[in-house]
Amino acid sequence: MVDLPDTASSPKVDAMSDYRLRMKEICKRFGATIALDGVDLAVRGGQVLALVGENGAGKSTLMKVLSGAHPADEGQMWLDGRPYQPRNPLDARRAGVGMIYQELSLARHLSVMENILLGMEPTIGPFMNWTSIRQRASEAMGQLGRPDIPLEAPVMRLSVAEQQMVEIARAVAIGCRVLILDEPTSSLTKKDTLHLFDLVRHLKAKGHAIVYISHFLEEVKEISDCFTVLRDGHSVGQGVTSEVPTGQIIAMMVGRTVEQLYPRSPRKPGQAVLEVQDLVGSEKPRSASLTLHQGEVLGIAGLVGAGRTELIRTIFGLAPVESGKIRIGAYVGPASASRRWMQGMGIVSEDRKLEGLALSLNIADNVTLSRLPALLTPRWQDEQTNRWIDRLGIKCRSPRQLVSDLSGGNQQKVAVARLLYHDVDVLLLDEPTRGIDVAAKAQIYQVINDLACRGKAVIVVSSYLPELMGICDRIAVMCRGVLSRARPVEEIDEHQIMLEATGAGENV
DSSP: OOOOOOOTTSOOTTTOOOOSEEEEEEEEEETTEEEEEEEEEEEOTTEEEEEEOOTTSSHHHHHHHHTTSSOOSEEEEEETTEEOOOSSHHHHHHHTEEEEOSSOOOOTTSBHHHHHTTTOOOEETTEEOHHHHHHHHHHHHHHTTOTTSOTTSBGGGSOHHHHHHHHHHHHHHTTOSEEEEESTTTTOOHHHHHHHHHHHHHHHHTTOEEEEEOSOHHHHHHHOSEEEEEETTEEEEEEEGGGSOHHHHHHHHHSSOGGGTSOOOOOOOOSEEEEEEEEEESSSOSBEEEEEETTOEEEEEEOTTSSHHHHHHHHHTSSOEEEEEEEETTEESOOOHHHHHHHTEEEEOSOIIIIIOOTTSBHHHHHHTTSOOSSOOHHHHHHHHHHHHHHHTOOOSOTTSBGGGSOHHHHHHHHHHHHHHHTOSEEEEESTTTTOOHHHHHHHHHHHHHHHHTTOEEEEEOSOHHHHHHHOSEEEEEETTEEOOOEEGGGOOHHHHHHHHTTTTTTO
16 A cells, blocks of 8 residues: 655645636546546646646546546536536637647648637638737747747648647637646657746746646656646545655555566676677767676666667667677677577667557567467467466457557557567667556566566666666666766766766766
């Protein structure tokens, strides 16, 4: 049983009436499935509330109730003290509730100003009032500090960050009082993320109430004032963000302590199975040397663009080798990706949807297609796949379910299952927990730990330093295409890693 934080100084939905938005005892069922069961949420004007929880906890359903996409079966909502019950999303927008989804909902062929006023266009008789449309769109972009984005430009020509700005401007233009941001940084660079945070603070200072949904707890700690945790459709905790440790928030989300998040069984590294010496790729890496042993997890840290992905793709044969040496067991030299498979190496790409999985195929096909017997039967295929479904805890209806129907975390497990089924000895995992919730991350960490204990050798590329510190035996840092010497995690900390990653600690 996880102890919840003392929330004596936390928001109390029933105790105060000065909230911009209040949701009380919200329930929502889909047939026999209870998606929400008595959920409470409250946020004031000029406040950022983080809504956190693993996938399936009920966050999206709760926000769809708030934004008018789903009617609540039970419960009450108030907006500025008045009963609020939207009949549809347009009704919610008119009431001042704006929802910015992770997958942006823009008409890409229309201009910026057309998107900002879409569905709310001012008219003169039967005609569009283009002067008013331009003026209101310009005012909205000006409020966001982005008058530089051309109003006439088709949205498809904008960057992802600029498109997101158009979505937010749409909410501002209609007089949004509550803004919901669903995983807003999932497709943003670090620079764009910082700009978004500045914008959130700007809107907060203007009195907007903001609900911020994110899997990245470091973002939650930086940008939010308070938080609410959902688990299995229930409100399981709330508090003032600055007063509650990250580990305690994680414990509420997953039902176990943070110490259990990064399992580390006793490991005894064996002989070297992969040696890379002075490796140079076509663009990156510029210079990389490493040794990976049986039963070891080696982490590779670095900033986006440093060359980490290029390094493991070059090792695996997906990118050309300009010079240097790669030895896998008894095999020396560059090889094709198919030859690397035969040599006992497998890779999970950072882009599982484009490179890691065949989304149009079912789980069984994705797991077994890399190594098929001479006589293939559906029964044999299902038996093999069920073995890995059970071992990795893949949540699915059957081996015949389409991979595209699974959650991100379960898709990632299928990608790992293919490597385990192929029985590779060296696993290259590029951002293995990107885009999945904390509970799914914990399961992936357990899989990596079990692999190392079975004598497998694992390289993990990750942008999340607590992850590398928690699961790896040694960590090397990549900076501008150059890989540093790998050091035991006991001899390095996150500060040193960031110094090296930014080039400020080259002599550390």
